[in-house]
Amino acid sequence: MTGPAPRIRFHDLGRDPGFAAGTLAGLVSGDNGALRIDDTTAGATGPASPRPIPPESGDQRGVSTSPVIETGFPAGEAVLSWHAVTPTATWLEAALRVRGADGCWSRWFVLGHWAGGDDFASGDIRRTTIDGQSDPAGRVLNDTFRAAQDRPFHAFQVRATLVRPAGSTAPVQLAALYAMVSAPPSDDLKPTSAFTLDKGLALDVPRFPQMIHAGCYPAFAGGGAAWCSPTATSMVLYYWGRKVGAEVLESIEAPQGDPHIIWAAQGVYDHGYEGTGNWAFNAAYAAGFGLRAFVTRLRSLAEAEAFIALGIPLVVSVSFTREELPQAGYDTDGHLLVISGFTGEGNVIVNDPGAASSGEVRRELDRAPFESAWLKGSAGITYVFHPPGVPLPPSPGEPNW
Template structure:
């Protein structure tokens, strides 16, 4: 009998209250329930011009000692700052752009949010804690039910090649903004025409350029910061969070609830039939499932909008998405607050 070693994941929501021009809110210490190796916060917030928030984490190691506070991001919807903070590593762990990576397993954590500037408001804050096994994943059983295919708009990142080098230059680097723009469009949300006049005439989808500009991490020098993409969607009234899912069955539960999911994965071309490219890190939208259980995606790596919608074999997709040497099943979920999530046993 084959035993599958799944990721251990828990997700916790917090309700910070911030008032005044420079206010900090600190959670109680939250036990995880297992020895975790990674922590990822995510949030939605609104900040006035000149205002920003700082999100920090500290952890209690499995041996009982308390780490220092690590800065997980400084964020403003207007930029300046919108940045991760490198160079924080010590004997307990380090921050890899948007992820606290423990050098010693942790058993509990606290989160702290500091608001700078009157009027900053945090709508939602969550922390995902996980321990991801290094073994390759194996395919889950197919879900039950008919085929489902959500009508998510299709945006190719490559139709923006060379755009705005100050925000990482479009093309191969804009899978995150293209994916977030697709999901915002699905929900009928996003910037209005008046917010897009700076993009310029002839752009195929100005909303992608807008998303790139407003998710760009000035330290990382890229648009792939997971919490920053969630926070961007929050500007337009969507709830959102970063977590790990543990199977295509969990992905399917979201899609059958009418919620497209943005997934992070890496692979060689031969590992994902039909992709036609290799990537060390990529973002795409899971928009459906075939009757046979294969995964329907909007893959922004397609050369043009007409080829964005693709079907990837379920087993191949699941293996490259879930394995511990990749993202370990990372997703971000964006949805209107009134749209209910499927039932969960703790990872969302």
């Protein structure tokens, strides 16, 4: 790809600059570096939480606020992701604020209320984003903060709040917190990136079709076309050997098979926008299986090739019309699939969950229109899931992982 590369920067806030570089209120660091609520303090109580059944005692909260982080360029969007351990009746709030060129700070924008469980009767919240938040600096679009037009931001802070019922000692933890910021998307057409591998390479990613679940579980968006993200996420989880326990799956009705996809759809469902495609929620779900899991943007298929070369498949977000990517045979305004390899000619091998059977999942798509569908469709949004012991490729000079 010629011309200036898209400006993207990824921050692992638990490592760079580290939780201790910010401020902690009512939190302590455990032996593994994760933050937990300090059992020796009463903590801060707050208003009733977004639980269907709020605790009579109120909530105890612990808050981690990052230092001010300079973007290094005028940024237009931000996406957060995290790994939080949330026992029953505990939850996490992730929030962001930005500073413009005039030095003025925005409000705090909430980018997610997260809990891993769905035991509402016992105090679990309904995990949700809060769409519609806005001020002159920008607005929230489900899982993304977008700066107002002509008002990019130059610095930001992230705030994570752990919550549990007052008087509880439940070990809610924040194990990891990530922020990705990027320049405003550009409509400029860029040349297709050059193929960087010296041969074709295909990873043996399991093939799960989402369409066998069409019409299932209307309370969770009804399966089928709505479940591309949890199905793609599950393919990568199972590739790494991180499977849903058999004892859990026994209780799930799956007439067409693959009950683990139904479990995943329930586990990532966003009760705010009523869908399963929340990027941060899919990463948080994957992190619960012991993977390092985050959302970022990549700049090209050449960057994706570096992951494939190390055996790391990627989940990416694309959109296209039938005319733009005729090999796909459909059009979409937003779809998640897995990059699982490349042919010797540099075309893309994908596991596309938008199929009616496992035999139809693996596909080969021409490089140029696919790269365009990804970079134009979502500006390169990518889920990166890998075991902590599996190293990532060296990051670029302006690191986006």
